[in-house]
Amino acid sequence: MGNLTVGQIEDCTLSRALSERYLAYAMSTIMSRSLPDVRDGLKPVHRRLLYAMYELKLNPENGFKKCARVVGDVIGKFHPHGDASVYDALVRLAQTFAARYPLVEGQGNFGSVDGDGAAAMRYTESRLTSTAMLMLEGLGSNAVDLRPTYDNEDREPVVLPSLFPNLLANGIAGIAVGMATRIPPHNAAELYRAAQKLIEKPEITIQGLVKYIQGPDFPTGGVLITPKEEMVEAYALGQGTFTVRAKWNVEKKTKKNWKIVVTELPYAVQKSALIQKIADLILQRKVSFLEDIQDESTTDIRIILEPKSAELDPEQVMERLFQLTDLESRFNLNMNVLENGKLPRVMSLKEVLQAWIDHVHEGLIRRSSYRLDAVNRRIEILEGFLKLFLNLDEVIRIIREEDEPKKVMIQTFKLTDLQAEYILNMRLRSLRRLEEFQIREEHAVLLGEKGELEKLLASDQLRLEHVSKDFLELEKRFKKRKEDKRLTLIETAPEDLDLSGLEEIDKEPITVSFSAEGWVRAFKGHGLDTSSWSFKGGDTNAFSIEIQNTDKFFLFDSSGRVFTIAASDLPGGKGFGVPVRTLIDLHVDSSVIGILPFYTETQEILFVSDNARGMIVAADALGSEKRTGRQVFNPDKGHSLSYIFEITDENHILFLSKAGNMLIFPLNQIPKMQRGKGVSLQKTRGALIKAIKLFNLEKGLVWKDKKSPKMEKNLKLWIANRGQQGRRSPDWI
Incomplete structure (x- = not known):
């Protein structure tokens, strides 16, 4: 908007006013608050x-x-x-x-x-x-x-x-409007060494600089496992990721008694939050290979991890914990900085280092010019003093007798205004012979310094050599101090470890119970007596399956949606469990019709609606980690998914409608689909399905009546093709 005088009003559109004010706010945030200056970091x-x-x-x-x-x-x-x-x-x-x-x-x-x-x-x-x-x-x-x-x-x-490379040495993080910066800390001695090499060889590449700057050096130590080629790429682009792991070792009391001790954590990881996370994983049985975790830290980090079995491999234990916790963390590099305090730009490692060198070089020029001015001023004053000593009696006479001694001295001895002023302000006791000697000595020294400063200011090469020499001295200084040694180790990323041994330790047989009122929980063991289970008043067990605590299982609702639930997310069997709606987003109008274990992606599930439409779906098309699940079967309006079966060695299916008709046909007549409404399996003429049975024709059909199970092999009368009505059901049904 234009420059307005007091009381003047200018009409403008709301969008223009908002955009201009937001831009002003954004620039203020970028320039004056959130982003660092590349020169001092x-x-x-x-x-x-x-x-x-x-x-x-x-x-x-x-x-x-x-x-x-x-x-x-x-x-x-x-x-x-x-x-x-x-x-x-x-x-x-x-x-x-x-x-x-x-x-x-x-x-x-x-x-x-x-x-x-x-x-x-x-x-x-x-x-x-x-x-x-x-x-x-x-x-x-x-x-x-x-x-x-x-x-x-x-x-x-x-x-x-900033004679110290603060931006890279200490790193920084900041969030502005529409942009952010995050730079990790580095080792100062390495930075000074790299800066010397950049001055010596301006055409050096990022790969060449990384020979001297090994990577980030975090104050909390840790182990950097990012491959060198990835580091080079990140430094070249000014953006990338560094992966840091905790430092750990194994303490052994005996061959069969050991524990893991974590001594350093990744940067910016809170120790208390990390310990709480691991403790929660132990309680949830997600890391059942761990027995306990203890914090023995004082001024140093010391976290104790107790394994459940001495037969475990510590490398495998830590690899799993790296996957599950912040014992391994990623630091996202984004070298978005203000170039010369003006414009934000993502810069490479070489550009950042060069910008700092240029700043130090500019500072040397300014300091040298300032010193040269001071030296010239002092030389001018000293030369006036020397003229004083050569004409001491005449100067004293002029001061005593003349009305304007300053003006007379300037004319008589060809003094400058500055020299005359200092002579007039000089104390009488300074007129000793010794003082004259000291002035001549200081004058000679300053003349030598003046010559050196003029040479320095006249030569770009000399100045860069001076900067490089300063960097060398500072490099030595930072190398001497114990606390300035490199803290973060550089190691090669480990090969993918086989963690199957841990999974075997993890595995425990459990029985999942789903109640009629929608409560779910897990009991330890298989072959349990369900009558001994307690439920909330009036509730009963609706479904149960036997799986391992490391498995997942499918939950099917009447709308045709399938949910995948990890057994490790279930509470133990001591209480009444938790409502299933705390684990998944089950629609208020839907009900759970069954649960099935998830073994392999090739297992097949049969979906059948209450009006005899169905299809077969492979397990790999069912899985979904979302709370909302996956819509697999689409029942007709007014109908619902009512039956789900896992197909094993069965090859035929029996349908019994509420109208009293029975139909048997081969399972291979049912199409395999990934999702949809299925096909008609039995012509019911409006009647709903009463019962469905999968069986192996060669083994015969086992049907339970009110008295006892019956084996029936003579089924030819009812065997037909999919979609037919079938015949009147036999008396034994």
Whole structure:
């Protein structure tokens, strides 16, 4: 919208007004809140925190100050936002499990890897670390531009000088409008080494850089298993995925008594939540190869996993846990950063590293120019002092006798205004002979420094060599410190392990019970006496099947929908179970007509409606992990799916209608379909089906009457083809 004067109103469409305001908000979020600057790797709130602490002189050599004081300065002078968000940012800069190289040293409770929050800012204290001082070095030497603060009462740096590669060393995460960034931390010594190689050989490839930067280096350690070629691709694109696993070992008391000890977790995984997840899996019998889990952590991580059997393979146990829990996690790389603090762009590893080198190089130019100006000024002053000593008596006379001594001295001794001013302000005791000697000595030193600075500023090559030399010194410094050694191990991704041994340990025979009122549960064992089962008042057992606790089973409803349920999701048989509607989305007008085990994808299920329409469906067309199931059979309007059968060795089917007609025909006359309404199986003339029986013709038909089962082999009269009406049923039916 145009520039408006006070009181002026401009008409515009709602869509235009909304789009312009949303764009302004989006750009504000991107530029001033969520995305880091590629040069110092900081968001505005982090930069202002460090600068406020720098102004408070909270250097590593000085004492701590209350975090409340720091936060107060930040929100009062630089960052007009809520104190909670600023304090959270300060806390994260100090957390050793969140920041690979903490920029703030905290004193007090700054949270834990369990997800515990920090103490209130009135209780905690903080100061800058030596790493943060590297970020701030050069602020007093015009290394970066300063801009007015939000209220124009102070000034703040646009970006920090950042002799430390903070963006890559500490990583960062942020979400803006329509874009996000997530960069993992890396090893500082490796970054300095790679930067030297990039200066030495600008045409170096990403693959060449990865020889020096081995991959992310997380503060919590862990094991990086991402293949090198995938890392190279991710770094080249600026987007990709890194897979990190927990570090673990086996402690053995005897050959038949061992336990797994987890000593390092993947980055950003909360220990307490992870332990709770594994404990839940044990209770749900999804990891029945584990007996127990214990947390013996103090300052170091120590999680104990007790196996159920000493015969198990620890590698297989951990492989299964990696699949099921956050003991293995993925870190999504997205190097979307502000290029020179202006435009967001996804940059490659080489581009990010080069942008930081260029920033350090620019800082060197600015610091050198600032120093050269200071040296020239001091040389000018010293040369004036030397003229003073050569003409001391005359200078004293002029000062004592002349009305305008400054003007006379300038004319007499060819002094500059600056030289004359300093001579007039000089103390008499400085006129000693020793002072003259020191001035001449300082003058000679400064002339030498001036020559070096002029050479440096005149040569791009010399400056880059200077930067590379600084990087080498910093590389050595970070290599010396024990806490700066690489924490995250690099290992080759393991081959796919055969976990069938675990599955055998997992397997337990269970009997699934589904009650008439829709409650489902699992009893341990097979061949159980169903009469001993207890149900809620008036409820009874409707269906039961015998399977393993690692199996899945199908549940069929009257609308023709099929649901797949994992036995491991069922509660034990001690209570009354759970309503089936808590496991699946069963329509209010539908009822459950049966359950069948799911063994193989080739097993076949026969669907039959109450009006004698049906089809055969292979099990692989039934499975669905969704709560809503899969619509397989579509009954005619006013009718419903009423019968389901698993076909084993049967080859014929018997239909008995309520009209009293019986029809037998071969099963192979029923078509196999994946879904649909099926075909007519018996002509019922409006009557519904009374009974259905699958049997093997060679073995005969076994039919139970009120007295006892009967075997019948003489069935020729009723054998016909599918879709016929059949004959009047025999007396023994």
